[in-house]
Every structure is written in structure tokens, then in C-alpha cells.
Amino acid sequence: MEVRKFGYIRVSSKDQNEGRQLQAMKDKGLDERDIFMDKQSGKNFDREQYQLLKRMIRKGDVLYIHSLDRFGRNKEEILQEWNDITKNIQADIVVIDMPLLDTTQFKDSLGTFIADLVLQILSWMAEEERDRIRKRQREGIDVALQNGVPFGRPKATVTEEFKEVYDLWKAGEMTAVKAMAELGVKKTTFYKLVKENEKDIKKVSLSLYRRNLLKKEPAIPRYFASLWMIPILGE
Secondary structure, three states, X not given: OOOOEEEEEEXXXXXXXXXXXXXXXXXXXXXXXXEEEEEOOOOOOOOHXXXXXXXXXXXXOEEEEOOHHHXXXXXXXXXXXXXXXXXXXXXXXXXXXXXXXXXXXOOOHHHHHHHHHHHHHHHHHHHHHHHHHHHHHHXXXXXXXXXXXXXXXXXXXXXXXXXXXXXXXXOOOOOHHHHHHHHOOOHHHHHHHHHHHHHHHHHHHHHHHHHHHHHHOOOOOHHHHHHHHHHHHHO
């Protein structure tokens, strides 16, 4: 039976470059069509391409990974997946940057013992590195928050563009759905901005009304107007 070779690549984010891992696979004679790649965290094995690859692997096949931390970063799950592939499926795994983790080579009891020991140590190290990364990220976020750096989505505000669209919508020349699409906002955000905008309009209108009223009542001193009339208008 022909031995099939597969490669698995994982990078933590869409911005991370997989070139180094891909080249290492090609150097081992793998075709790109037999290389599977996920762009997500290694915290577990719930990854689309990995699960697809695992369904394709058969007894006697060989799976190449660049390094153990590219396989995963959770010690217990690394050991579970490793044993599932090598013992249940009875395929082999080759870790390119760690020659001792090559199940095609070490088939005797001593070789298996050494490989298992190295696997235990490296999987623990992979998990420890993941914990360190998370700790550094948390520390970085805490420092940023202390320095007033905002996180999350930027707050939606009433802009000139919104006011123009609002006027068209209010005049019945544009539907709410079209207004939302024009502004690129969701329904809740749109009506929240509508409420803020109308609140501002009321404030401006009241301010102008008060100014006009003071101009029309020259007999009433401004001092008394401020004490008597304005509070009444604001009620």
C-alpha cells in the first residue's frame, strides 16, 4: 500500500506568515495539495482544516508538522491527538524541527519511551509558552487601560454625514433601512444616534428661542429674565 504524506500548518492569526512552515513541508517532498492549514489559536483542536485532515489519514500514512507548538498548545490535548493518530489510526507523525519526535524511525520500546518522554516535555513547554503569552497580553492590556487607551469598537458619534442622512430620512426621502446601509450602522446604533441628534437639536432650538425672547422683551432686565423666565421655559 502506498504511503501517503500529509502536512499540517497552523498560524495564530490571519496576519501571521506561514511561509517558513510551508517551505519546510516542500523540502520534505510534500505537494501543496496535501498540506492543510488553519489560521487560529492552538488552545484546542477544534479547527476546520485539522479535522478534515484527520478524517483523511489512514493506517500507514505520515503526518508532518513543523514544530510541536504548531500542532497545539494544550498539553493534554496534544497527547490525546498524538495517541489517537499514532495508536488508534496507526499513522506516523514527524515533527520536522525535533528529530526525536519521528514515529517512522523509533519503533522499538526504547525509542518509543524516549519519544514519549520528549513529547511530554515539549507539550508541557508549548502549554507554558501559551500561558506566558496570555499573561503578557493581559499585562499589556492592563497597562494600556491605565494609560487611557480605549479598547473595543470605536463609539459611534453624530457626524455631518449622519446629519445629512438624518435630514433625508426625517423628510421621508429615504427609508430607515437605506439610511442604515448608507451609514454602515446597525438598527440599534442608528436609532441611538437619532436620539442623540434630536436631543442636540432640541438644545439648540431652546437656546435660540431664549435669545429671541430676550431681544423681544427690552423692558425686562436681563437679570430678572435669567431668574424668572428662563427657568420657566426650561420646565
